Amino acid sequence: MKKLIETIKNIWKIEDLRGRLITTLLFVLIYRFGSFIVLPGIDPSSLTALEAQTSGGLMALLNMFSGGAFANASVFALGIMPYISASIAVQLLSILVPYFQKMQREGESGRRKMNQITRYLTVIILLFQGPSYLINLGVQLAQAGSALPSGIWFTISSTLILTGGSMFVMWLGERITDKGIGNGISFIILIGIIARFPGAVIKEFASRWTDAGGGLVMFLLEIIMLLVVIGASIMLVQGTRKITVQYAKRVVGNKQYGGVRQYIPLKINAAGVMPIIFAQAIMFIPLTLAGFANSESVNSFVGAFMDNNGFWYNFVFAMLIILFTYFYTAITINPTQMAEDLKRNNGFIPGCKPGKHTAEFLDEVMSRITLPGSIFLAIVAILPAFASLMGVNMEFAQFFGGTSLLILVGVVLDTLQQIESHLLMRHYDGLLKTGRIKGRTGNVSAY
Numbered sequence: 001m002k003k004l005i006e007t008i009k010n011i012w013k014i015e016d017l018r019g020r021l022i023t024t025l026l027f028v029l030i031y032r033f034g035s036f037i038v039l040p041g042i043d044p045s046s047l048t049a050l051e052a053q054t055s056g057g058l059m060a061l062l063n064m065f066s067g068g069a070f071a072n073a074s075v076f077a078l079g080i081m082p083y084i085s086a087s088i089a090v091q092l093l094s095i096l097v098p099y100f101q102k103m104q105r106e107g108e109s110g111r112r113k114m115n116q117i118t119r120y121l122t123v124i125i126l127l128f129q130g131p132s133y134l135i136n137l138g139v140q141l142a143q144a145g146s147a148l149p150s151g152i153w154f155t156i157s158s159t160l161i162l163t164g165g166s167m168f169v170m171w172l173g174e175r176i177t178d179k180g181i182g183n184g185i186s187f188i189i190l191i192g193i194i195a196r197f198p199g200a201v202i203k204e205f206a207s208r209w210t211d212a213g214g215g216l217v218m219f220l221l222e223i224i225m226l227l228v229v230i231g232a233s234i235m236l237v238q239g240t241r242k243i244t245v246q247y248a249k250r251v252v253g254n255k256q257y258g259g260v261r262q263y264i265p266l267k268i269n270a271a272g273v274m275p276i277i278f279a280q281a282i283m284f285i286p287l288t289l290a291g292f293a294n295s296e297s298v299n300s301f302v303g304a305f306m307d308n309n310g311f312w313y314n315f316v317f318a319m320l321i322i323l324f325t326y327f328y329t330a331i332t333i334n335p336t337q338m339a340e341d342l343k344r345n346n347g348f349i350p351g352c353k354p355g356k357h358t359a360e361f362l363d364e365v366m367s368r369i370t371l372p373g374s375i376f377l378a379i380v381a382i383l384p385a386f387a388s389l390m391g392v393n394m395e396f397a398q399f400f401g402g403t404s405l406l407i408l409v410g411v412v413l414d415t416l417q418q419i420e421s422h423l424l425m426r427h428y429d430g431l432l433k434t435g436r437i438k439g440r441t442g443n444v445s446a447y
Contacts, residue, residue, distance in 0.1 A: 016422070023175075078162050080170060241369050283313070322375065380405070
């Protein structure tokens with residue numbers, strides 16, 4: 001406790017870090033306040049059916065990502081996921097389309113162009129998702145004995161408000177990245193997840209309290225299992241495979257350089273939580289189709305992929321995570337560039353010739369360690385389905401792995417690493433007494 005108090009004092013002493021933390025807190029408060037502002041023309045008391053709809057299934061996960069804004073029919077109801085979907089599309093285009101590949105090689109100017117294209121694509125996605133959300137909202141209000149205001153003007157104005165709300169959330173995320181601490185978009189998702197956690201724990205405790213057959217013991221076992229999964233997730237995020245590198249001796253004048261042996265830490269999960277965020281964004285597509293689907297066959301297909309406890313949903317979700325893990329590792333880790341950097345600095349991997357052979361060796365090692373990392377990531381992602389089948393409350397089961405837990409662990413570790421960097425730069429002790437937080441290189445960004 002004394003160490004914690006001392007660390008908090010040190011954080012407060014650093015003016016830049018203090019300002020960033022306060023700025024982040026203010027932006028988070030704005031985001032949470034906006035999550036409760038209901039769309040104009042909607043009676044908040046008639047949202048009971050919508051709240052019931054978002055208490056389970058894929059809707060519950062979408063509602064958690066929006067911090068409850070989806071169930072509140074808020075101006076932020078569509079959340080940040082459309083922006084992430086647009087980011088996925090642009091990153092895929094940067095691999096497949098030469099025009100985007102050229103922009104990617106242009107450095108900072110190319111990155112600004114791609115960000116602008118991502119924003120335009122986000123608006124297009126929102127203009128499709130807005131009416132879909134309103135159609136679903138109308139159905140849920142009808143079940144509660146209410147109705148949406150009639151007229152095309154309400155649909156147009158509400159779609160524009162929902163679009164503007166999501167773009168404002170995106171802007172808040174970017175401001176957190178620039179002026180606050182951590183990755184803003186990831187932090188926005190994190191806040192939505194944390195906002196749902198206390199309520200989920202209380203509901204699970206209440207259900208176990210009324211269970212006469214050892215309910216509290218089961219609740220205690222669930223908490224222990226949750227801690228075990230959190231520990232496994234931290235290991236997954238931080239795990240590395242070290243590659244030995246030998247530096248050749250060089251003599252310059254009267255001084256000798258090199259001749260030392262170091263290690264390259266290759267992350268087992270180099271993609272961080274990006275694959276699970278990408279896969280989850282794809283799995284949300286049926287929700288958009290549901291509002292426009294009229295045929296029975298389409299509704300049957302959409303229904304199968306809206307049950308996040310169903311076999312096909314989890315199977316496809318796991319396969320997408322494995323594929324995206326390889327995809328994102330391939331675009332973030334460049335073995336050829338690593339081999340060239342080693343050769344330029346007179347370094348080599350024992351038993352490998354510098355240049356092409358070193359690049360092939362690094363590529364082979366990355367492929368081998370990415371496979372178990374991706375499978376482990378997929379298993380952790382689908383754990384909520386198993387927890388739900390074992391009788392755990394749906395809302396609480398979402399924290400037994402899955403997108404929510406991995407994002408929570410990854411973003412928290414990344415934010416702590418940034419705070420620790422500020423402390424160490426000013427010669428204060430880090431957050432951990434035994435040393436620095438391992439293995440964080442900012443790979444947990446949500447876009």
